[in-house]
Amino acid sequence: MNLLTSLLLEGFADSSFARLFTEMNAWTAALFIVGLILCAAEMFIPGFGVCGICGSLLVVAGIVLRMVFGGDMLMLLYMVLIALVLFILMFWVFSRLITKSRLSRTAMFHTENSLPEGATAGTKDFSALLNCEGKAETSLHPVGRAKFGTETVDVVARDGYIEQGANVVVVQVEGQRVVVIEKQEEVIL
Numbered sequence: 001m002n003l004l005t006s007l008l009l010e011g012f013a014d015s016s017f018a019r020l021f022t023e024m025n026a027w028t029a030a031l032f033i034v035g036l037i038l039c040a041a042e043m044f045i046p047g048f049g050v051c052g053i054c055g056s057l058l059v060v061a062g063i064v065l066r067m068v069f070g071g072d073m074l075m076l077l078y079m080v081l082i083a084l085v086l087f088i089l090m091f092w093v094f095s096r097l098i099t100k101s102r103l104s105r106t107a108m109f110h111t112e113n114s115l116p117e118g119a120t121a122g123t124k125d126f127s128a129l130l131n132c133e134g135k136a137e138t139s140l141h142p143v144g145r146a147k148f149g150t151e152t153v154d155v156v157a158r159d160g161y162i163e164q165g166a167n168v169v170v171v172q173v174e175g176q177r178v179v180v181i182e183k184q185e186e187v188i189l
Contacts, residue, residue, distance in 0.1 A: 016074035025069055032062030036086055043094045059083050126178050129170045139164040146180060155180045
């Protein structure tokens with residue numbers, strides 16, 4: 001048994017995988033490890049920013065330096081596979097950490113919408129308000145809010161300024177833009 005173990009260890013010591021680590025210089029290892037750390041830090045920073053770009057570049061630089069300092073194609077394959085496995089493992093661990101820990105309740109990962117389910121303010125149809133009368137809830141100079149029945153709407157005064165509490169009429173609706181004018185009092189003679 002001892003002879004078999006020594007033969008296996010001797011064969012492993014001559015392999016590209018063993019030489020990948022035993023013959024790696026300190027700068028190559030440092031670039032590779034610092035790159036992985038920066039990529040891990042990027043997972044907590046929204047967007048693909050400086051940490052992710054620098055980390056990816058350092059990992060690639062570590063692989064290239066290992067190839068320059070006596071690497072072969074098997075070592076290149078091993079280092080790329082090791083980097084991919086570590087990235088996938090980091091992503092899996094951090095995604096589990098984010099969904100299962102107190103970190104998931106922080107504002108950075110809070111994804112609830114303030115609008116009710118199924119409704120979005122950006123797609124509401126205001127065309128039914130055309131020619132409707134309402135009351136200016138705020139002074140319109142030219143933008144403000146007006147109430148039409150039970151619904152309060154953001155409006156634009158066509159003529160520039162309308163006092164708060166004035167009666168208004170919707171004269172134009174263009175998508176989300178509701179244009180109003182001040183309702184003129186009718187004079188009966």
